[in-house]
Amino acid sequence: MKRKGILIVVSGFSGAGKGTLMKELLKTYDNYALSVSMTTRTPRTGEVDGREYFFSSRENFEKKIAEDGLIEYAEYCGNYYGTPRQYVEQQLAAGKDVILEIEIQGALKVKEKFPDTLLLFVTPPSAEELKRRLVGRGTETMEVIEKRMSRAIEESEGIESYDYLVINDDLQVCTQEIHHIVQSVKYEPSRNVEFINQVRTELKEMSKGEK
Amino acid sequence: MKRKGILIVVSGFSGAGKGTLMKELLKTYDNYALSVSMTTRTPRTGEVDGREYFFSSRENFEKKIAEDGLIEYAEYCGNYYGTPRQYVEQQLAAGKDVILEIEIQGALKVKEKFPDTLLLFVTPPSAEELKRRLVGRGTETMEVIEKRMSRAIEESEGIESYDYLVINDDLQVCTQEIHHIVQSVKYEPSRNVEFINQVRTELKEMSKGEK
Numbered sequence: 001m002k003r004k005g006i007l008i009v010v011s012g013f014s015g016a017g018k019g020t021l022m023k024e025l026l027k028t029y030d031n032y033a034l035s036v037s038m039t040t041r042t043p044r045t046g047e048v049d050g051r052e053y054f055f056s057s058r059e060n061f062e063k064k065i066a067e068d069g070l071i072e073y074a075e076y077c078g079n080y081y082g083t084p085r086q087y088v089e090q091q092l093a094a095g096k097d098v099i100l101e102i103e104i105q106g107a108l109k110v111k112e113k114f115p116d117t118l119l120l121f122v123t124p125p126s127a128e129e130l131k132r133r134l135v136g137r138g139t140e141t142m143e144v145i146e147k148r149m150s151r152a153i154e155e156s157e158g159i160e161s162y163d164y165l166v167i168n169d170d171l172q173v174c175t176q177e178i179h180h181i182v183q184s185v186k187y188e189p190s191r192n193v194e195f196i197n198q199v200r201t202e203l204k205e206m207s208k209g210e211k
Numbered sequence: 212m213k214r215k216g217i218l219i220v221v222s223g224f225s226g227a228g229k230g231t232l233m234k235e236l237l238k239t240y241d242n243y244a245l246s247v248s249m250t251t252r253t254p255r256t257g258e259v260d261g262r263e264y265f266f267s268s269r270e271n272f273e274k275k276i277a278e279d280g281l282i283e284y285a286e287y288c289g290n291y292y293g294t295p296r297q298y299v300e301q302q303l304a305a306g307k308d309v310i311l312e313i314e315i316q317g318a319l320k321v322k323e324k325f326p327d328t329l330l331l332f333v334t335p336p337s338a339e340e341l342k343r344r345l346v347g348r349g350t351e352t353m354e355v356i357e358k359r360m361s362r363a364i365e366e367s368e369g370i371e372s373y374d375y376l377v378i379n380d381d382l383q384v385c386t387q388e389i390h391h392i393v394q395s396v397k398y399e400p401s402r403n404v405e406f407i408n409q410v411r412t413e414l415k416e417m418s419k420g421e422k
Contacts, residue, residue, distance in 0.1 A: 121400075126409075127409055127412070127413030128413070130413070130414070131414075134417070135417075149414065149418050152414055153411075153414050153415065156410055156414055159400050159407050160400045164395065165400050165403050165406075165407070166398055167406075177394070177398065180394060181395040184375065184391050184392040184395040185395075187375040187376050187377055187378075187392065188375060189332075189370050189371050189373060189375075190371075195376075195378075196367070196371075196376070198338050199334065199338045199341060200364075200368075202339070202341070203342075203363055203364050204364065206342055206346075207360050207361070
């Protein structure tokens with residue numbers, strides 16, 4: 001029996017190193033697949049369609065929404081961003097653990113639709129370090145810093161909605177921790193309904209046989 | 212800052228190898244402490260006070276109950292069995308992850324008192340294997356088999372109350388899985404309230420500083 005994969009949402013403070021972590025996870029273990037978001041914004045120099053994003057026209061994106069082809073989507077600064085459903089469902093069915101890297105609003109929408117989604121929040125090792133990363137190297141404008149700050153405050157309010165809070169101090173260690181969390185989650189009873197029912201049925205049959 | 216340990220209750224089908232698993236866990240990793248139950252039953256040959264059980268008079272046991280010195284207790288076949296509170300609390304405060312090996316009724320009582328208790332249920336790898344272990348080598352009386360069976364059916368009804376269901380196929384693998392689960396649980400937001408509050412406070416202070 002092929003076991004269904006786990007849907008994993010990764011969010012976290014900017015500067016927490018989510019992108020690097022996900023790359024390391026995919027490189028180190030072979031049970032993961034990374035979902036690529038769809039967006040209507042213009043590609044930046046160096047961005048490749050299907051790697052950073054699937055770039056889409058507004059018309060095509062709205063068609064996707066209409067046919068329920070997106071697990072979640074949001075409009076941000078006049079552009080749509082969303083998670084295509086088909087890739088995620090195919091990979092899950094094939095037993096892959098699928099990672100979505102999205103922010104809290106999207107994360108909560110996904111959890112609502114798929115209650116067994118695993119929500120991970122990544123933070124730098126300390127508030128001190130977070131501050132350093134938010135303020136940057138002193139080359140950022142006040143406006144950028146304030147924007148990052150208010151975003152971080154907003155994000156920090158949502159931490160309790162996540163299942164796990166992982167601290168990215170050492171890349172290798174944190175990658176392994178995330179992998180162990182995903183492996184552990186597979187032992188939750190709600191993910192082993194088939195096995196539990198099988199044991200119960202067998203026990204009842206045995207009990208009948210003995211009497 | 213010394214982190215408080217995790218209280219872990221291990222239950223499971225008889226024949227699942229809980230005892231061997233716990234021994235292996237204690238041998239392999241140094242963050243665990245095993246709680247020893249107190250009982251009023253007579254020691255069997257080879258049993259050592261403080262190892263298998265703390266053997267106690269009925270009078271002493273009831274004094275313990277009266278002074279709230281037990282985390283949970285039950286009466287079974289005319290004898291008391293219970294978990295002394297002091298050892299557990301001392302070890303948790305010292306940062307040890309403390310294991311109680313008790314059955315479901317006790318497990319649920321502990322979880323009620325300490326909601327952040329981690330409940331693990333251990334099973335053999337398959338219903339087939341469970342059957343083999345329950346029936347034994349054909350040397351058991353019908354009465355013994357039926358008793359084990361009805362107990363297993365009862366236990367199987369409670370699996371969903373547990374946080375994780377671990378399958379003991381290979382001793383080393385299963386020991387490592389349990390260890391990973393315990394490590395993972397440490398990343399739950401509810402176990403990191405101090406860190407989360409610290410980050411929030413720091414962010415708010417920074418925000419004030421910037422404006």
